[in-house]
Amino acid sequence: MKKRSFMPVLVGVVTAAALLSGCALKGDETAFTVGDTEIKADVANFYARYTQAQYETYYSAYMGDDKWNSEASEGMTYEESVKDSIQEALTTMVLLEQHMDEYDVVLSDAEKKVITDTAQEFDEDNSLEDKEKVSGDKKAVERTLTLMAIQQKMREAIQTGVNAEVSDEEAAQKSMQYVFFSYNTTDESGASAAVSDEEKEELKKKAGKLAKDLKDGGDFEKLAGDAGVEISVSTFDAESTTPDEELIKAADALEEGGSTDVIETDNGCYVAKVTSLLDREATDARKDTIVQERKEELYSTTCERWRKESDITVHEDVWKKIDFNDLTVTMNVQEEVPYSDSVKTDDQAEPDAQEDAQE
Helix, strand or coil, X not given: CCCCCCCCCCCCCCCHHHHCCCCCCCCCCEEEEECCEEEEHHHHHHHHHHHHHHHHHHCHHHHCCCHHHCEEECCEEHHHXXXXXXXXXXXXXXXXXXCHHHHCCCCCHHHHXXXXXXXXXXXHHCCHHHHHHCCCCHHHHHHHHHHHHHHHHHHHHHHCCCCCCCCHHHHCCEEEEEEEEECEEECCCCCEEECCHHHHHHHHHHHHHHHHHHHCCCCHHHHHHHHCCCCEEEEECCCCCCCCHHHHHHHHCXXXXXXXXXXXXXXXXXXXXXXXXXXXXXXXXXXXXXXXXXXXXXXXXXXXXXXXXXXXXXXXXXXXXCCCCCCXXXXXXXXXXXXXCCCCCCCECCECCECCCCC
């Protein structure tokens, strides 16, 4: 398969209703203003259609038949929710562009060439009619790709200011072995059913005996085998919630080698033994997670601060003309997606828009 550059090939057909609506989008109109910088309607529409294509491809089945008009959250449709995120993304990209000098960020000649070549490829792969539907002229595509490339480089530059030192104490992960006496059974067909009250009482007795024998120094593996349950292993800290919050709370209070009483839940009984107060592998992994969380927080708070300091205007009369109900855009397979924080998989797609069915 041919190796393609990252921007999907968007093709689409607008419904007759949209063509007759009298609300045609003009590319040179201004959709947003960020300080002294304008985001033109063609860039806003092209990025919106690119984002729409990902939702149409990957999330359509979860959004319902009337996907863009269905409720995403209380009082907000999917279209309103996604368009809000697009608006924030585009205006944030411009803010990042405006602050490039502060971080000595520039696009190299090689990066600019990738953008130019990608825009050229997009231009050649699509008919004039299709490109007009998504505002996909070379100028708009290049501007969109430039903003996306700047966003990625600025994110990395901002995040280099993060403190990457994390102590063992802050990241400490404990480890435990545990068994679970389930109050549910599964038959050969996979159907699940609750045990009887008598069986539940018998399971409680087994769990109680195992917990007592374990505290008396019994071998956990042998005790579990005698009770007919398997030992599982888990790492945790005080904030963990799996496999069960009450079990975590009880185990977190123990010293190494200590074991819990029976921890009963609605679904069964747990008994656990703490095997380490500092699991090295899990603790190091948690350190990596903490550093990444710090990076994301620094990036988010920096962008949010700039948003508060900037004068951002949404030109609603232009922005409302971008309607996801009048154009369907889906994706075909893509292989690589540089310069993008958007949804991506090994089977990244190129959009292939279809005309909405009209009754």
